[in-house]
Amino acid sequence: KAGVTQTPRYLIKTRGQQVTLSCSPISGHRSVSWYQQTPGQGLQFLFEYFSETQRNKGNFPGRFSGRQFSNSRSEMNVSTLELGDSALYLCASSSPSGRASYEQYFGPGTRLTVT
């Protein structure tokens, strides 16, 4: 089975711009979660989608948004970029049922640099 894929792997943007990151989950997985990783704050949860609905949300400003499509692929968008948004953005997917739904499998991440 192919793993979680994320595109692009690297991005450089300017303050004030917006960016869209994409994530394709493992085949059969219906839950997709997004995390931000920075040296200062570590790994922080952004949001989780299941069957095209946001099921859980972290403590991030409204500039961070996401969506999920019917094929379970997900996108996250950050508008009005700030320097502090520079981070590794990780996507994870999990199986839809039972205790296995708590296991999350991560993609390689998208490294976003805001200048």
Added chain:
Amino acid sequence: AQSVTQLDSQVPVFEEAPVELRCNYSSSVSVYLFWYVQYPNQGLQLLLKYLSGSTLVESINGFEAEFNKSQTSFHLRKPSVHISDTAEYFCAVSGTVGGGSNYKLTFGKGTLLTVNP
């Protein structure tokens, strides 16, 4: 609210020595516990997990962790490390809240394991 404390930010060891990476969690709910490993410029790889059953869980590359409910700990151990084990290790928790499910992973700050020859 859930929280995870990894007591050591860095652990340097020599090759073939034993190692223990410590993890304590705080949670008022039923917990599921995980260890992830991150190599430079890569994502997180699931190393091992505790969901139910035996409190001692093992990975295919020689790591093991023991869920200790009374001490709220999930320490990671390996009896003999290799150079290739050099990486950052993250402990994480998720679980249920009053019958509801919380699929969000809460991570510790990570422990950088450096294995020296």
